[in-house]
Every structure is written in structure tokens, then in C-alpha cells.
Amino acid sequence: MTSFAFKFNSNAKQPVAKVFRKKSVGSNENTKSVKNYLIRNSVKESKSDVDDINKNVKDTFRKKGNIHLQSTNKEFENTGENSQTFIKRKNKKEKTVPLKIQENTEQGNHLKQHSLFSEKYKNLYVNINIKGKSVIEKVFSAGNQFKSLNIHKHILSNLEKHNFNILTNVQEKAIPTVLESQNVLIRSQTGSGKTLVYAVPMLNRLVNINPKIQRSDGVQAIVVVPTRELVLQTVDLFKKLNTFQWIIVGHLCGGENRKTEKDRLRKGVHILIGTPGRLLDHILHTSALNIKKVNCLVLDEADRLLDMGFKKDIVKLVEELDNQTKYSTYDPLALLKNKSVESKDSSVTVTIKRQCMLLSATLSKEIAELADFTMKEHIYIDALDEAATTNPEHMIIPNSVKQEFIITFVKHRLVMLSALLISKSKQKDCKIFVFMATSHMVDFHYELLKKYLLKMPQSRGKLKMGDVVLMENFAEEQSDDEEDTLDIELFKLHGSMDQSVRKEVFMGFKKAKRGVLLCTDVAARGLDVPEADCIIQYTGPQSDEDYLHRVGRTGRAGKPGSAIIFLTHEEQEFVSRLQEHKVFLQEHSSKDLLRNLMVFMEEQDQDQATLMLQRRYETAIANNKDLHKMACFAYSTWARFYSSFPNKLKSVFNFKKANLGHYVTSFGLKETPTSVARIIKGQTNRTEPKRLNKKLANHGDNEELRRPLQKRPIKSVSLTTSEFSSGLEPVKKKRKKNNFVD
Numbered sequence: 001m002t003s004f005a006f007k008f009n010s011n012a013k014q015p016v017a018k019v020f021r022k023k024s025v026g027s028n029e030n031t032k033s034v035k036n037y038l039i040r041n042s043v044k045e046s047k048s049d050v051d052d053i054n055k056n057v058k059d060t061f062r063k064k065g066n067i068h069l070q071s072t073n074k075e076f077e078n079t080g081e082n083s084q085t086f087i088k089r090k091n092k093k094e095k096t097v098p099l100k101i102q103e104n105t106e107q108g109n110h111l112k113q114h115s116l117f118s119e120k121y122k123n124l125y126v127n128i129n130i131k132g133k134s135v136i137e138k139v140f141s142a143g144n145q146f147k148s149l150n151i152h153k154h155i156l157s158n159l160e161k162h163n164f165n166i167l168t169n170v171q172e173k174a175i176p177t178v179l180e181s182q183n184v185l186i187r188s189q190t191g192s193g194k195t196l197v198y199a200v201p202m203l204n205r206l207v208n209i210n211p212k213i214q215r216s217d218g219v220q221a222i223v224v225v226p227t228r229e230l231v232l233q234t235v236d237l238f239k240k241l242n243t244f245q246w247i248i249v250g251h252l253c254g255g256e257n258r259k260t261e262k263d264r265l266r267k268g269v270h271i272l273i274g275t276p277g278r279l280l281d282h283i284l285h286t287s288a289l290n291i292k293k294v295n296c297l298v299l300d301e302a303d304r305l306l307d308m309g310f311k312k313d314i315v316k317l318v319e320e321l322d323n324q325t326k327y328s329t330y331d332p333l334a335l336l337k338n339k340s341v342e343s344k345d346s347s348v349t350v351t352i353k354r355q356c357m358l359l360s361a362t363l364s365k366e367i368a369e370l371a372d373f374t375m376k377e378h379i380y381i382d383a384l385d386e387a388a389t390t391n392p393e394h395m396i397i398p399n400s401v402k403q404e405f406i407i408t409f410v411k412h413r414l415v416m417l418s419a420l421l422i423s424k425s426k427q428k429d430c431k432i433f434v435f436m437a438t439s440h441m442v443d444f445h446y447e448l449l450k451k452y453l454l455k456m457p458q459s460r461g462k463l464k465m466g467d468v469v470l471m472e473n474f475a476e477e478q479s480d481d482e483e484d485t486l487d488i489e490l491f492k493l494h495g496s497m498d499q500s501v502r503k504e505v506f507m508g509f510k511k512a513k514r515g516v517l518l519c520t521d522v523a524a525r526g527l528d529v530p531e532a533d534c535i536i537q538y539t540g541p542q543s544d545e546d547y548l549h550r551v552g553r554t555g556r557a558g559k560p561g562s563a564i565i566f567l568t569h570e571e572q573e574f575v576s577r578l579q580e581h582k583v584f585l586q587e588h589s590s591k592d593l594l595r596n597l598m599v600f601m602e603e604q605d606q607d608q609a610t611l612m613l614q615r616r617y618e619t620a621i622a623n624n625k626d627l628h629k630m631a632c633f634a635y636s637t638w639a640r641f642y643s644s645f646p647n648k649l650k651s652v653f654n655f656k657k658a659n660l661g662h663y664v665t666s667f668g669l670k671e672t673p674t675s676v677a678r679i680i681k682g683q684t685n686r687t688e689p690k691r692l693n694k695k696l697a698n699h700g701d702n703e704e705l706r707r708p709l710q711k712r713p714i715k716s717v718s719l720t721t722s723e724f725s726s727g728l729e730p731v732k733k734k735r736k737k738n739n740f741v742d
């Protein structure tokens, strides 16, 4: 009769409800064994605790008038059924019991039994090197100013107008050489002002052409950058410096209207900034584009251009420039010289001398090869002090950035991210980049956090579990007033978004006072948001260099910043890996972080607050069809992403070690990984037989079970592909002609 006590053992490792069904029904013997089980399995609780709990539970039930469990035992006594049959028959009915108990009792102890807290004993074994010395690159020169350079006075005044007075280290070293029209390969850390290194001399050269250049003179300089946002950003900087009305700066980037671009090109442009694919597209197909006099080529973010697979486009672009800047001209002198040969050809081939510049934050063999291909001779300029030579293995990250890692249980990832955002939102300045693996992940988290984190009602903690519908209504009604708890604007950016929206988002995030940008790696390179003060890497980078570039979105031009990477216990090796590159991270305590949820959820207990938030997300997702679908796609694309990590990082971000079931929870889904895959394929609904669930509980460990799943491609899901596309039309394969006639 007292058999229901077990449910309130807070520290039992297994969900004790199962024990009740299997062992406890109806006999004193069984009741004893339940108690023994409890005592054996509880980590801290003594027998008296168990008795206390027994008493509490009974009291609670008595007060609530819930006698369901007691009557269960009586029923069994009366029916005389064999216990197994009885249990089977009753199990169905009793499915609701645990829920009733949850709702009717003190939740604190009980909540800890939730599977969210099942992984308690994983260790942090990574050796954190607190004394490690990273390679430090100075940002600014020792007070050297732009006015010390031999540049046009109006450019100088424009620079000063925008507070560019003191030269940065790389500018001091490189601008004089660039002004001499030398070919250069430049390496300096992120945010050190590399754009001005080529922008100032380029403009200076055009301003000094006498007589003034005309639109009909065609393109004089081409700047190649890897992403559309970078195109806009670079154009923006040129606009700040270029107050000379006769010098035209134009841009081309994928996703924009080709016809509008053609019209622009027809009118004439002097400095052309673009992404490689679209630039090449116009060079090959737009006859109005005159590149015969291009005398300057810049490859900015050269490492990224190579990573994104633009090498082919760049090679083709350089070849086209070589071809088109070589042209024949009538030369009577040549005719005279060649008299003896009796040549009738009076023309000579003129080749425009072209200055070439490659700029990068990292150095690699591939970049050196690209430099050799694009320029015969070049000068290498490194922003590091002469005393320290750059070792390509060392990654140089601005030392104004505090770098940390958080080790988190997989299941806690979502709530941990929420806790981090809550904690960051308390600061006055708050501009955060959150990097995620795929476009679908960005879309899903954007919808979820926008609705259920940023727009939580004041009374959020007082609502009962499962009241998400209430909260959702509240959120919609209150969306325009000052109920926004976190007072942060949320943005998203990824390559599958429409170009006009991408532009709007980027500008919006730049202007926002306080903002969070959820993004893919499309935002990892070159983007300059000077106020960005925190970088969160929610999923690991695809290369060590990607880590550097993501972190490099903060700490711009010597400003302070912080960067936090989320790692699971299985991924902690990444910290050691970075140490080999002379990058040293400190640990950010996950416990401290989760404490933020207590105030936010108005709960006394940290675990309870964590669980309440997770449950809230889960219920919200389960109740919202669209959100649920988004979660499934997000998980599914993440799984594909995670299973295809480049070889170098496969041992760290190891799909085989990943417990997929736990990852599903981190997407707020209650399904198993397989059922999510089925939902994605549209083959099944959300419910599935228990047997299947059981099988999949081992999903993370069982090779055999997982292998066939991986083999099946999920056709409808695309990864972050569009930002990597060249912008060119896909080449249609010619069909082989069929010689046979039916």
C-alpha cells in the first residue's frame, strides 16, 4: 500500500517509475524491495530521507484527494490476475500518473530525475595551460600618422573626418610600399585595418591622374572579396574616402539584379568591388565591361577566398585580365625599327603593368601558391615586429579579446545558450555574434529565441510547466511594448537568405544599439561591426583558421572583446589543439552561467530553472507545427554537418562519439534521432512504437544501427551552400545525341 513513495527520490539514477510498475505492485515484499532499491541507488539520501519523502507524498496526495495509486493496488488484490498481466493492462492507464505527481508535488527534487540531468559524471580532462604565452601583434604604430604619408590632401582630410589619424601597425608598414606600386602579400591579424592599406593608395593614384579620368576610361582597379556583405562594407569605406565626384566606385555581387549591374557597368566604373563568381560572370559575358586598363588587382581575405573554393574563379579571372590588358596598338616607331625585316605589321603589343595585392589574416602554403600565381615578384609584409617571425602554425588573435570555452552536457546546450544570452544582456554594451553550423539551425534558433526567450512575459516563472500556449499568446499580444525581458534585438544572417534581406539585416545589426546576430560562417570573415563585444561559437568551427576568423569579429582596432566557444565533453580536445597554435583559452564555468536562469525563470533552484526552460522550449516546439518542422530540419542538417567535418578536425568533432539522442534534446525535440529523420522524409508522424525508441536509446553507441541511417541522403535538406556558390549559372551538361531512332 505504501508503494508510491519511490517516485520522489531525487537522486535515483533511473526513472523510478519503472521500478514501481515492475516490482512494487501489491505486496509488502515488493514494497521492501523498492525501498532497498531506493537506498542502493540514492547517492546521498539516507533511509530517513526516504521515509520523509514517503510521508510527504502521502500527505500531498491526501490533500489533493488523489487516491489513484492506492486504488491501483486494491484493484489488483480484487482481480486475482497474475501480476504480469495486471501490470500490462494497467500500464496504459498509469501513463498519466507520473505527470500528475509532477504537477502536484514539490517539483525541486523530482525535476532532477529528468533525463536532462542524467549525465552527471563526465570529467574535464583537458589540460588548460594558464601560463601559455600567445603571439602578440601590436595593433597601432608608435604614433605615426596618416599625414606623414605622401597622399592627396583631400583624402587625408576625409580620413581625419572619420577619426583615422594614427596609423595601425600594418598600415605603417605597408602603405608606403603600396604607394610605390609594388606587388605585396600582406599578413596581419583580424581588425588591424588592412582595408585602408589598399583603399588609400588606390584612390590616391586615381586622384592624381591628369587630366582627370573619364567614365569611358573603363575599370582601373578590381577588388575581390569573398562575401556579399564584405562587398557592401568595402564599398562603404570607399564612399567615406572618395569625395571626388569623377571617380566612380561600383560593385557586383551575387544575388543582385544582373541587368541593373550591366546598366551600371555600361555607364562606366573605375573601381570595381565584387565577389569572384559574379565578377567573372560579367567579365566573360558583359561586353560593356571594359577591363583593358586594369592596373590594380586586390584579393582581400585571400585565405577565405581559397577556403570557399574560389581558386578556380580567381585563376580564370587573372587569366582574363592578362588576356584583355594585353592589346595591340598602332606604333609607327616600331614600324621603322622593323624596316629591315620588312614587316607590314605596324602594331605592337602593349601590356598594362598591373599591381597585385593579397591580404590575409593567416598564412598558408595555398596562399603562398596563389601569390606566386597572381604576381611574378612580390614583397611580403607582416605586421608582427621584426624580432618575431611569423610561424604559419601560430594563430595570431588580437590580445584585447578574452577567449574562453564552456564545457557543457549535450542536452544542456540550448538552455546554456539561453543562459549565456541572458547573462550578456545584463551588460550595458551588448553586440553578439552567435555562430551556428547551418542555415536551418540559424532559422530555427532565431524563431525559438525570438518568441520564447526575448519575449518572455514578466510572470514567466509563475506559470506552470506546459503553459506555453498561454505564454505564446502573451508574447504576441505584448510584442510591441516594453515587455521584452532581454531588451536585445535579434537578427539572423545566412547564405540562403535573399540578398536584399541580407543587406538589410547586416545594416540593421550594425546600427542596432544592442543586438544578437545568429549566423553561419558567412559572417565569419572580414565583417566589421566595431561595437561587437562578444562572439559565441555555438557549434565548433570547420577549421582552426575559422576559429580565428570568427573570434576576429570582435576586438576590432584594439577594442576589448570576449569570445566563448561551446564544447561538449567529447570535444574538449579542441582546447589542446588550439594551444598548439599558441592560442590559450580559459574555462567559463557552466554552473555559474546556469545560475542566471534562476532569476530569469523566477525559480529557487538552478536545476529546476534549467529544466523549466528546457520543458518550455520542448512544449512550445511540440505545440507549434512550423517550429517543430524547423527543429527537425535544424537537427538533421546539423547531423549532416557534424558527420562531414574535415579530416583534420574529425577526431575532435567526432560523429561516432556523439550521442545523437542527446543532441536531439538540444534542439528541443522529444523524438528520437531516427524518428526525426523520418519526419524529415515525410514518412512518419511524431509518434512511433516504443520498441523503436528502445533500440534507438543506444543510437549513439551502436555502429550497426547508425550506419544505414547515414547512408540515406536527405534530399530536401541543404546545408550552408549558397554562400559558397560562385554566382555563376550552373553549366548544363550536353546530352549525348542518340543515334538510334525508335
Ligand SMILES: Nc1ncnc2c1ncn2[C@@H]1O[C@H](COP(=O)(O)OP(=O)(O)OP(=O)(O)O)[C@@H](O)[C@H]1O
Binding pocket: 163, 164, 165, 166, 167, 168, 171, 188, 189, 190, 191, 192, 193, 194, 195, 196, 360, 361, 525, 526, 527, 528, 530, 552, 556, 557
Ligand atoms: N588607423 C586607424 N585608426 C583607427 N581605426 C582604424 C584604423 N584603420 C582601420 N580602423 C578600423 O579598424 C576596423 C577594422 O578594419 P578592417 O576591417 O580594415 O580590418 P581588417 O584587418 O581588414 O580585418 P579582417 O581581417 O577581419 O577583415 C574598422 O572598424 C576600421 O574602421
